[in-house]
Amino acid sequence: MRTLKDNILRGFLWFAAFLTVAILVTIVGYIFMKGYRLINFDFIFGDYSPTGHGGIWPMIITTIYTIIISLIIATPIGIFAAVYLQEYAKQGRLVRMIRFATESLTGIPSIIYGLFGAVFFVTTLKLGMSIISASLTLTIIVLPVIIRTTEESLKTVPNTYREGSLALGTTKLQTLYKVILPSAMPGILSGIILSIGRIVGESAAIFLTAGTVAAMPEGIFSSARTLTVHSFLVTQESGDIELASAVGIVLIVIILVLNLLATFISKKLNKANY
Amino acid sequence: MNSIETKLNKARTGKITPIKQDSEEKAIISVRDLNLFYGEKQALFSVSMDIQEKEVTALIGPSGCGKSTFLRTLNRMNDLIDSVQINGDIVIDNENIYQTNDVIKLRTKVGMVFQKANLFPMSIYDNVAYGPRMQGLKNKKELDKIVEESLRGAAIWDEVKDRLKTSALGLSGGQQQRICIARAIAMKPEIILMDEPTSALDPISTLKVEELIEKMKKDFTIVIVTHNMQQAARISDKTAFFLNGEVIEYEQTDKIFSMPNDQRTEDYITGRFG
Ligand SMILES: Nc1ncnc2c1ncn2[C@@H]1O[C@H](COP(=O)(O)OP(=O)(O)OP(=O)(O)O)[C@@H](O)[C@H]1O
Numbered sequence: 001m002r003t004l005k006d007n008i009l010r011g012f013l014w015f016a017a018f019l020t021v022a023i024l025v026t027i028v029g030y031i032f033m034k035g036y037r038l039i040n041f042d043f044i045f046g047d048y049s050p051t052g053h054g055g056i057w058p059m060i061i062t063t064i065y066t067i068i069i070s071l072i073i074a075t076p077i078g079i080f081a082a083v084y085l086q087e088y089a090k091q092g093r094l095v096r097m098i099r100f101a102t103e104s105l106t107g108i109p110s111i112i113y114g115l116f117g118a119v120f121f122v123t124t125l126k127l128g129m130s131i132i133s134a135s136l137t138l139t140i141i142v143l144p145v146i147i148r149t150t151e152e153s154l155k156t157v158p159n160t161y162r163e164g165s166l167a168l169g170t171t172k173l174q175t176l177y178k179v180i181l182p183s184a185m186p187g188i189l190s191g192i193i194l195s196i197g198r199i200v201g202e203s204a205a206i207f208l209t210a211g212t213v214a215a216m217p218e219g220i221f222s223s224a225r226t227l228t229v230h231s232f233l234v235t236q237e238s239g240d241i242e243l244a245s246a247v248g249i250v251l252i253v254i255i256l257v258l259n260l261l262a263t264f265i266s267k268k269l270n271k272a273n274y
Numbered sequence: 275m276n277s278i279e280t281k282l283n284k285a286r287t288g289k290i291t292p293i294k295q296d297s298e299e300k301a302i303i304s305v306r307d308l309n310l311f312y313g314e315k316q317a318l319f320s321v322s323m324d325i326q327e328k329e330v331t332a333l334i335g336p337s338g339c340g341k342s343t344f345l346r347t348l349n350r351m352n353d354l355i356d357s358v359q360i361n362g363d364i365v366i367d368n369e370n371i372y373q374t375n376d377v378i379k380l381r382t383k384v385g386m387v388f389q390k391a392n393l394f395p396m397s398i399y400d401n402v403a404y405g406p407r408m409q410g411l412k413n414k415k416e417l418d419k420i421v422e423e424s425l426r427g428a429a430i431w432d433e434v435k436d437r438l439k440t441s442a443l444g445l446s447g448g449q450q451q452r453i454c455i456a457r458a459i460a461m462k463p464e465i466i467l468m469d470e471p472t473s474a475l476d477p478i479s480t481l482k483v484e485e486l487i488e489k490m491k492k493d494f495t496i497v498i499v500t501h502n503m504q505q506a507a508r509i510s511d512k513t514a515f516f517l518n519g520e521v522i523e524y525e526q527t528d529k530i531f532s533m534p535n536d537q538r539t540e541d542y543i544t545g546r547f548g
């Protein structure tokens with residue numbers, strides 16, 4: 001009886017795992033099959049031309065811009081906020097409210113953020129439809145993600161580390177820098193990886209704040225088009241699934257490379273501890 | 275000190291014992307009327323105790339009677355808990371530790387070893403050098419010297435000298451606990467507090483730590499919490515019996531284990547409760 005139950009459960013678990021992988025492989029495989037024929041040097045590094053199949057280099061650059069700018073702003077603010085909430089603030093009603101607010105912010109559809117960005121950054125702050133407006137909007141979108149994951153990973157740092165360090169006559173700040181943050185680093189990094197995913201995957205909010213100009217941006221104050229927005233527009237305008245899929249492949253590769261990079265950095269940082 | 279009495283005492287107990295119980299000059303720690311509250315709940319009731327320099331003082335008593343709480347008042351680790359309220363005096367080295375703000379200095383003078391080994395996820399070397407480094411010591415030669423001395427002092431140098439740069443978390447539980455002791459020694463404290471340091475160790479590791487404590491007492495004043503009566507009897511000079519937050523009896527260890535004054539002490543020692 002026991003073994004039967006055990007086997008059923010195991011079968012179910014196996015099936016669930018199989019299904020997950022199968023769906024993933026199907027999607028990636030489908031996009032790859034559809035789009036790979038278009039991928040070549042000119043497609044990736046070529047400039048865009050509105051007539052026919054131009055390159056997507058401007059969109060790649062725009063995408064990378066938005067990732068870098070929003071992470072540069074969101075990461076330190078997010079980590080500081082989480083450290084404050086978890087390590088310094090008295091755990092009272094105010095902190096609970098802030099926590100509830102960040103949690104709720106994670107669930108808001110990004111179009112709302114897009115509308116806010118369009119009103120506040122684009123119009124009120126007069127930043128115009130631009131990479132910077134989009135990046136600031138994206139910052140607000142990923143900030144709760146970084147705060148949450150950092151808080152969670154700070155929670156997993158055993159209290160015995162804090163006590164052990166403080167009992168050796170160190171200050172709270174030293175304990176934070178030398179023991180707590182390094183131990184929490186893998187979790188913080190996974191938050192950053194999630195954020196990259198969120199940024200790259202975003203279309204609506206960027207569409208409303210950076211616009212759709214399909215040209216090489218002159219700087220962060222230019223209007224421009226990210227890969228995701230491009231893929232969306234291409235599908236919508238011409239129904240060219242092949243082109244959209246090719247863009248999808250590039251997106252997947254970018255995310256993969258960035259994730260590998262983040263994992264690599266995390267390993268390096270961990271090594272530095274030894 | 276009266277030499278005839280001393281000799282008599284020595285003949286009787288095999289140790290030199292001070293004539294007066296609370297001879298103030300020799301006490302390195304003097305506790306007077308210490309009350310401690312966790313919020314509304316009182317955990318220590320008017321505790322008074324003089325702890326002598328270069329002796330091992332054992333704290334025994336049933337679970338929840340306040341041994342750890344008392345121990346952690348001596349290096350102000352209770353400060354980490356928001357709800358704790360303390361009144362009374364603790365004088366260490368002629369300084370009232372609850373009237374200074376220099377907790378850092380106090381903790382460099384009063385080291386602590388915890389129930390479970392709590393080494394940081396760093397190399398053995400970095401763990402032992404952690405305290406001195408945080409005090410600002412950078413000189414490699416000096417650090418090397420401190421690390422070696424401390425590891426020798428904790429009787430574990432020979433076991434780890436060839437793997438100082440490997441992770442400390444790869445060691446056995448008993449070895450880790452001795453590294454924790456080395457880490458405390460590296461600060462060159464006057465007093466070392468130990469909270470059930472052997473309760474998570476096997477008998478052989480326990481024996482090693484006990485031998486170590488016996489050896490250490492020529493350099494340090496040691497206050498140790500233990501649930502193990504034999505251990506208290508074996509290694510301590512004085513023993514304090516706690517019950518429900520009060521010190522019932524504080525006496526020479528030989529005396530407390532041979533003819534306790536209080537019935538409750540006797541009941542506890544003979545295993546009739548607790
Ligand atoms: N952080 C805390 N908040 C509230 N009450 C606490 C806290 N820590 C300890 N107490 C309470 O204070 C009393 C003394 O606890 P303490 O840990 O000092 O006992 P102990 O003698 O060390 O016990 P044990 O032998 O089990 O380690 C207990 O009643 C305990 O429930």
Ligand SMILES: [Mg+2]
Binds near residue numbers: 341343469499
């Ligand atoms: Mg305890």
